[in-house]
Amino acid sequence: xxxIVHKYGGTSMGSTxxxxxxxxxVAKWSRAGHQMVVVPSxxxxxxxxxxxxxxxxxxxxxxxxxxxxxxxxxxxxxxxxSALLAIALQAEGVQAVSYAxxxxxxxxxxxxxxxxxxxxxxxxVRGDLEAGKVVVITGFQGVDEAGNITTLGRGGSDTxxxxxxxAMKAHECLIYTxxxxxxxxxxxxxxxxxxxxxxxxxxxLEMASLGSKVLQIxxxxxxxxxxxxLRVLSSFTPWDIDLQEEAKSGTLITFEEDENMExxxxxxxxxxxxEAKISVLGVPDKPGIAxxxxxAVADANVEVDVIIxxxxxxxxxxxxxxxxxxxxxxxxxxxKDKVLPTLGASDIxxxxxxxxxxxxxIGMRSHVGVASKMFRVLSEEGINIQMISTSEIKTSVVIDxxxxxxxxxxxxxxFDLDQPAS
Amino acid sequence: xxxIVHKYGGTSMGSTxxxxxxxxxVAKWSRAGHQMVVVPSxxxxxxxxxxxxxxxxxxxxxxxxxxxxxxxxxxxxxxxxSALLAIALQAEGVQAVSYAxxxxxxxxxxxxxxxxxxxxxxxxVRGDLEAGKVVVITGFQGVDEAGNITTLGRGGSDTxxxxxxxAMKAHECLIYTxxxxxxxxxxxxxxxxxxxxxxxxxxxLEMASLGSKVLQIxxxxxxxxxxxxLRVLSSFTPWDIDLQEEAKSGTLITFEEDENMExxxxxxxxxxxxEAKISVLGVPDKPGIAxxxxxAVADANVEVDVIIxxxxxxxxxxxxxxxxxxxxxxxxxxxKDKVLPTLGASDIxxxxxxxxxxxxxIGMRSHVGVASKMFRVLSEEGINIQMISTSEIKTSVVIDxxxxxxxxxxxxxxFDLDQPAS
Numbered sequence: 001x002x003x004i005v006h007k008y009g010g011t012s013m014g015s016t017x018x019x020x021x022x023x024x025x026v027a028k029w030s031r032a033g034h035q036m037v038v039v040p041s042x043x044x045x046x047x048x049x050x051x052x053x054x055x056x057x058x059x060x061x062x063x064x065x066x067x068x069x070x071x072x073x074x075x076x077x078x079x080x081x082s083a084l085l086a087i088a089l090q091a092e093g094v095q096a097v098s099y100a101x102x103x104x105x106x107x108x109x110x111x112x113x114x115x116x117x118x119x120x121x122x123x124x125v126r127g128d129l130e131a132g133k134v135v136v137i138t139g140f141q142g143v144d145e146a147g148n149i150t151t152l153g154r155g156g157s158d159t160x161x162x163x164x165x166x167a168m169k170a171h172e173c174l175i176y177t178x179x180x181x182x183x184x185x186x187x188x189x190x191x192x193x194x195x196x197x198x199x200x201x202x203x204x205l206e207m208a209s210l211g212s213k214v215l216q217i218x219x220x221x222x223x224x225x226x227x228x229x230l231r232v233l234s235s236f237t238p239w240d241i242d243l244q245e246e247a248k249s250g251t252l253i254t255f256e257e258d259e260n261m262e263x264x265x266x267x268x269x270x271x272x273x274x275e276a277k278i279s280v281l282g283v284p285d286k287p288g289i290a291x292x293x294x295x296a297v298a299d300a301n302v303e304v305d306v307i308i309x310x311x312x313x314x315x316x317x318x319x320x321x322x323x324x325x326x327x328x329x330x331x332x333x334x335x336k337d338k339v340l341p342t343l344g345a346s347d348i349x350x351x352x353x354x355x356x357x358x359x360x361x362i363g364m365r366s367h368v369g370v371a372s373k374m375f376r377v378l379s380e381e382g383i384n385i386q387m388i389s390t391s392e393i394k395t396s397v398v399i400d401x402x403x404x405x406x407x408x409x410x411x412x413x414x415f416d417l418d419q420p421a422s
Numbered sequence: 423x424x425x426i427v428h429k430y431g432g433t434s435m436g437s438t439x440x441x442x443x444x445x446x447x448v449a450k451w452s453r454a455g456h457q458m459v460v461v462p463s464x465x466x467x468x469x470x471x472x473x474x475x476x477x478x479x480x481x482x483x484x485x486x487x488x489x490x491x492x493x494x495x496x497x498x499x500x501x502x503x504s505a506l507l508a509i510a511l512q513a514e515g516v517q518a519v520s521y522a523x524x525x526x527x528x529x530x531x532x533x534x535x536x537x538x539x540x541x542x543x544x545x546x547v548r549g550d551l552e553a554g555k556v557v558v559i560t561g562f563q564g565v566d567e568a569g570n571i572t573t574l575g576r577g578g579s580d581t582x583x584x585x586x587x588x589a590m591k592a593h594e595c596l597i598y599t600x601x602x603x604x605x606x607x608x609x610x611x612x613x614x615x616x617x618x619x620x621x622x623x624x625x626x627l628e629m630a631s632l633g634s635k636v637l638q639i640x641x642x643x644x645x646x647x648x649x650x651x652l653r654v655l656s657s658f659t660p661w662d663i664d665l666q667e668e669a670k671s672g673t674l675i676t677f678e679e680d681e682n683m684e685x686x687x688x689x690x691x692x693x694x695x696x697e698a699k700i701s702v703l704g705v706p707d708k709p710g711i712a713x714x715x716x717x718a719v720a721d722a723n724v725e726v727d728v729i730i731x732x733x734x735x736x737x738x739x740x741x742x743x744x745x746x747x748x749x750x751x752x753x754x755x756x757x758k759d760k761v762l763p764t765l766g767a768s769d770i771x772x773x774x775x776x777x778x779x780x781x782x783x784i785g786m787r788s789h790v791g792v793a794s795k796m797f798r799v800l801s802e803e804g805i806n807i808q809m810i811s812t813s814e815i816k817t818s819v820v821i822d823x824x825x826x827x828x829x830x831x832x833x834x835x836x837f838d839l840d841q842p843a844s
Contacts (some may be wrong), residue, residue, distance in 0.1 A: 057438050058513040065519070068519070075501075076498035076499075076501045083494035086494070087479050100571070102524070103570075
């Protein structure tokens with residue numbers, strides 16, 4: 001008997017039939033003696049429907065007053081699905097009650113449409129759990145100091161579930177989703193990709209930030225900060241499968257290195273096709289280059305990922321970085337208009353046909369030669385590396401987009417990711 | 423410059439195009455220098471859609487836990503439309519903010535799905551008004567002492583608007599709806615029916631309770647209790663008609679008798695086809711009959727309207743009353759099973775083909791002979807009166823349903839309601 005948090009995504013809540021299945025699954029856990037807190041997303045499509053109406057009324061607007069109202073509007077989707085789930089649970093003969101974020105004091109800052117959770121007051125929830133009730137709490141939303149409704153941004157229900165699990169010191173937070181766990185790489189690219197039964201928090205963080213969109217990255221950060229055991233598992237298994245089996249399915253994201261973890265040096269191959277490369281050529285090599293170039297980019301609210309400054313030659317250097325493809329044109333224009341004239345650089349060139357491929361593994365901390373093995377494998381396949389970026393548990397390379405599948409498959413095989421864990 | 427409350431029904435909020443029209447109308451009032459509070463209903467169809475989902479999940483349920491969740495669910499409709507209206511107002515260049523019931527402390531009791539407003543804390547709203555903002559407040563809902571969301575029942579947005587107008591001592595509460603005011607009778611029955619420019623609160627109360635469904639009856643009670651000047655007017659006039667003209671349109675419901683009111687003795691003819699008559703025949707005439715019969719009916723949660731006890735003859739009497747047609751069969755069965763055997767009555771008979779026609783007028787208080795004129799008019803038309811019920815400002819008769827239109831038209835003409843007010 002433990003306190004368990006379940007989170008169900010919009011697809012799992014997509015119809016009354018599916019909501020009924022969620023209720024049956026939760027009822028099974030409750031009847032097994034667990035104290036259950038459930039965090040559902042809005043029914044799939046609902047948030048888009050609501051925001052679509054707002055867009056019809058005020059296209060292109062995004063000031064603070066407007067965003068406050070968007071949050072007021074979007075928050076209704078989760079409130080409705082939470083009430084529906086409580087109703088479905090009651091119909092299954094389980095006592096249940098639903099709460100909006102403000103009712104259990106999910107306190108956030110006031111950054112409307114992308115607020116951050118600051119605290120949760122769990123007294124009311126504990127009272128209900130003690131009384132034998134299943135507690136449904138709206139995901140995605142909270143309330144600021146002034147009593148305004150806030151939302152956490154897309155995917156925010158994951159973060160809500162983790163924050164609630166952290167505040168309540170839950171035994172485990174189970175994220176039910178439309179994938180059945182975290183894989184060594186995307187199975188659509190490498191059919192031999194294998195589901196990981198455990199993955200470390202740091203690896204998950206790198207994989208999430210590299211485009212493995214299993215979990216919202218902020219939910220993983222939150223889980224890491226508060227050491228919430230987090231499990232990603234499928235909501236499409238039959239609701240009545242054996243509870244012990246279900247409790248061990250999917251992928252567990254762990255925080256303790258001495259746990260019985262898979263001993264592979266590299267846990268997964270991540271990739272990202274959403275970036276573009278920009279190079280500023282012939283920059284006079286003097287202090288302040290990086291700031292002059294990237295300061296202007298940051299002021300335009302463009303996020304920069306990989307950054308490379310070449311060795312200087314004849315007092316001049318080349319400076320390259322990657323941005324999201326959507327920001328590519330805007331960034332090139334900005335540099336040409338504002339930076340090129342004052343910096344005395346010779347030219348701006350760019351390439352949108354690139355991709356980033358990364359090997360991720362907590363074992364890389366204590367193993368030397370992992371990066372060089374990566375470079376060797378790519379060289380053997382005749383793939384030219386354009387940029388390199390490393391961290392403690394990750395090595396990323398930027399390569400020509402057309403080699404992406406080849407690189408992922410070669411690395412997956414070279415690091416034995418197609419073999420069952422020892 | 424005054425504090426004005428506008429209330430818009432679901433039809434007026436039925437699409438983004440209509441919401442935009444509401445915003446333009448409110449912006450016109452705001453720009454004319456008025457402090458504006460707006461109470462919108464949910465977009466038409468939305469409440470039914472949400473409650474339909476709940477019904478799929480838990481058909482036929484209505485306990486307290488279930489009703490709490492229904493309120494949580496249904497309240498989202500008004501929250502969404504309020505946010506959308508604030509967004510539309512901002513797009514019109516008007517500063518606007520929306521609040522859910524709990525955010526401005528619309529406190530109610532805990533009777534889920536049919537709660538009653540107890541108080542409203544207007545401090546936050548006043549602050550916004552002083553700062554030049556239009557304030558949108560969700561109708562239909564509030565929050566109970568324990569912080570649960572409650573709803574006021576169908577049509578509750580009218581009551582919300584009146585309660586807010588009362589709490590804020592608004593100059594006037596304007597109820598925009600799909601009819602353009604209160605008529606002397608239903609224009610579908612009597613084409614010569616005339617719109618009343620004013621009607622007294624007591625008359626409105628009688629007309630509402632008699633089936634003139636212009637306003638929710640509780641909102642009229644509320645308006646009477648707190649003397650809120652209430653105007654019913656059309657939301658289908660163009661938004662840009664002259665404000666002075668709009669401010670005088672529709673029907674004003676007044677509370678002060680010395681106002682410049684229309685001097686007609688009878689203000690309107692109301693009718694109701696939803697009732698059925700039940701008679702208990704040959705009841706021994708002894709104390710407690712009414713209680714024995716109606717007590718059992720009340721215990722079954724059936725509301726009784728007109729009640730008649732005939733003169734006793736040979737120690738026996740007949741006892742008749744009307745109930746809603748939906749309760750007719752249930753009530754007859756109940757009486758046959760439980761009351762007939764113990765009461766010693768001879769039979770139960772009933773009639774569902776009846777209707778109730780009423781003349782309503784505050785002038786009846788000070789004029790004699792109004793009721794007898796009604797009876798004479800009906801007699802001249804050959805209409806037999808089955809039951810009579812009177813109050814200070816109303817006389818109702820129960821007649822055969824087939825004479826309803828004839829009775830309404832004859833009375834409308836006899837009391838000069840087709841003539842313009844003097």
